[in-house]
Amino acid sequence: MKERYISAKSMGLVSCHECHLLSRWPEISGSKIVYCPRCGSELHQRKPNSLTRTWALLLAAMIFYVPANLLPMTVTAAVGTVQADTIMSGVIYFLHHGSWEIGIVIFIASIFVPFMKFMILIYLLLSVQFKSIKQPKNRIRLYQLTEAVGRWSMLDVYVVTILIALVKLGVLAEITAGPAVIHFALVVVLTMLAAMSFDPRLIWDVVEEENHE
């Protein structure tokens, strides 16, 4: 049964990433760039250097994840005392002061989601590289999940932005953005780019190859 599934690539076709138009892939294109006849975007049968790019962006994100968690997100100066808060100390503060729901939201968005994204992308990359044919459908679901939830990690960056806007006069206290904020924003942007540069169709290419043999 499964052999009847034929991808656009093996039919000599290419699907435009922007407008979904299916057009013929010219055989002798070499290093020439092919453009979509309808919308003019560059056409690729598979995203170029998908695995290498995803690995590079993912590793960069993982490196920034360390200072993002260890350095302070906010520095609060109130009458005589200066307090530096990391993401984790913010979560613990909420857990101890009654608003545990908020603590959990921040923990999930800032610590759990980026970590899960690392794990899922590493798993997907390795599964393609080791030509796994197991559960391709579930792997697509995992990929769609990482694409959908990744942006929510920006939460803590926005919280810092709003806090420093509200508490700026320095009468009660003064909050300044700590060095972790920029690292954290980089983690979010880099993991989003990593997910975008991964091509889920590679998962199915392996499955098709296996069926043809």
Added chain:
Amino acid sequence: MHKIACHECDLVHDIPPMPARSAACCVRCGSVLFRAKKNSIDRTLAWTFAGLVLYIVAVTYPFLGMKSGPINQQTSLLSGVEQLFNQGIYSLATLVLLTCVLLPLIELLILLFVFIPLKFNLRNKLSIPAFRLLGQIEPWSMMEIYMLGILVSIVKLAKMATIVPGLAVIAFGLLIFVLAFALSAVDHHMVWERLERES
């Protein structure tokens, strides 16, 4: 009948003419291939105009106020970005400005720019690049996350002061839904077919 390839697994499908309010799913991986919409152009334009009104309110009216004894402080949507600039973190200020203020506006303007000519059967040569740009912007527009950030901040400062939400916050909250409705009313397949025919 037209052919379309699944974006997640590249399987080629023949799509028959679809009734309005229906979706086609990939037979192999189950991802949605496309959705046919009803009254797409009118609905998109209506939500977009509503969105523009809310946008203007959201950037001009007071956003959040903080009350603590005699101190009463007002902020606007742009205050946070302004503070980041003042603290010298320019890259972060730009990122927040783009994701929460500028990109949503650009999305609304592109929708108008593409859909008004479609509504009145006019030709617009720049519709194609503009509509392409819309698809690229979408994942980076993050107003709903900013809204959640506001809620977290209110809880965080609750012990220190009273936070008074301004008119702009309400407009901002509504804008999140209105923009989402405008974008979900867009029938991508129909738009591309019409742009192709007209060019």
